[in-house]
Amino acid sequence: MFELIFIPAVICAFALLSTLLFNRYLAKHDAGNEKMRELQKHIREGAWTFMFEEARVFAVVTGIIAVILWQLFYWEVAFAFLLGAFLSMSAGFIGMHSATFANARVTNAAQHSEKKAFNIAIAGGAIMGLAVAGLALGGLTLLFLIFREAFNPATLTIESKAVPLVSNILGREINFIKAALIVSAYSMGASLVALFDRVGGGIFTKAADMAADLVGKAEAHLPEDDPRNPASIADNVGDNVGDVGGLGADLLESFVGSIISVIVIYLYVYVGRSNASISALLEQLGVPLGLSMQQYWWLLIVPLLIISFGIIATLISLLYIITNKKAKNLQATLMNGTRLSALLTMVFAFIIIYLSPMNLSVFWCILIGALAGIAIGYIAEYYTSSAYRPVKKLAEETSAGAAIGITGGMALGMLSTFIPGLVVAIAIIATYKLAGLFGIAYGALGMLSFVGMTVSVDTYGPIADNAGGIAQGAGLPEKVRKITDRLDAIGNTTAAIGKGFAIGSAAFSALALIVAYMWSAAGSAGEVTIPTIEMLSANPKIGATVIAALFLGAMIPYVFSALLIQAVSDTAKKMVEEIKRQFRRFPDILKGKRRPDYNKCIA
Structure with missing residues (x-):
């Protein structure tokens, strides 16, 4: 059954080929x-300058960490770490290329058709989305193919090794499964890139945005994106490095983390399959006792x-968005595409779980995770879209x-955190009830299963x-700027949805990784037992409820x-209105x- 790995390999190759086809689609349109x-x-030059400067510093840091991992563990672990970092950074470069290649083409298309400009923008986004999903999954597939022996069930075992400094602190050797260490190192490499891109890109983005507005707008009274503003290009570059490279790397890191958490748990389950408690867990999942090599x-x-x-679902949904010529509400079309992607992914997941040795409890966990992700998207749209009451x-x-x-x-931003937190908490409890700690890991996987979209x-x-900035800088007619402004308004909502999804998925994925760590910590050179959450509760059965309560407790200060x-804001508004009323009615x-x-003001 190892041959199943070639299915992800082929689909990853197809995803990367699709990025070339979307790039060709962009190249057919004139840049104006x-x-x-x-x-x-x-x-484009500014974005590349930032990326190469970041990559130069990042290469030094990753090189040092890789050498340390090699010395502490194995060369395979160092290789996996470097591969994760390289592919995540590569996804950022691909996304930066697509964004800076598409922007002027969107502006030029806006002179002729709003839908055409919209299609070019979403095609540019598709390149980044498919690159993130294809490269992240392709890297994991490559690790399976290169280090097949490390994953071989015939030789899979828990090893013990004295790691300098760490073993001295713990007072014992470290226990681990080599295959679990390899995929964890891959995730670590992707996480390090996310740290650099998210933090570094975020600082640059907001610094450029603030400087451009403070001096350009407030002091020089220049319009938004006016080319006379020295910071106008830096502002547009910041949009790309923060929201393309930064958020893309952030979601890629959560994406990889959700996958490897399931893999790590399975590795420890297989090693400890003879343990009575693990046999009971496998029985709960519908897996026959004994767990053969094929299973x-x-x-x-x-x-x-x-x-x-x-x-595959992402590709189908992207084609639906681009080929939908009758679309009148472009934001609704975009959201419908996301929902279609989630729906198709769930259909595929049901078929896969049905054909696998497991029962459908795992599918319900995946579905709950996906629904939680969609719900967070809806909530973010409600709080950030101009079509709904909060923004109005x-x-x-x-x-x-x-x-x-x-x-x-x-106040609106703080209040918007509670319902997503509640959604994640409910998803944690529900998935835990269905399949224990396994369920939490699969819930995170479900939430990120359509990350490409x-x-x-x-x-x-x-x-x-960027298209709006170019329209302003090039002095195009007002009607063009109105079209790019409408596209930008949709983009502001999608950006908020993306950030909300990134935060929600990161919370779920981080919890899944903690679960995977608990499984590894529960393993010793002799046996593996099901980990409990006794540090949070004397009764392990309510451990997930305690964690969910922690999520909600963290939200309460924001809501209050x-x-x-x-x-304060409502009262101040009423007082301002009263002051203005008195000034208008009584000029004296x-x-x-x-x-x-x-x-009157006091009352």
């Missing part, structure tokens, strides 16, 4: 006049198969002054934003603060000839 091409060139390979490769067909109410508050708009925005939609945002700030107040109605 000389001024538009010049602005595109400056943005072992099935269970190990199932997460890779689910993710692979998630890529905030716009009304802003009419009373910038300060009230800022406090209202803070999520990244594609999110990358659309900065491309549309939001209610207080919103109360400003001349000092009439006493204001102080009590």
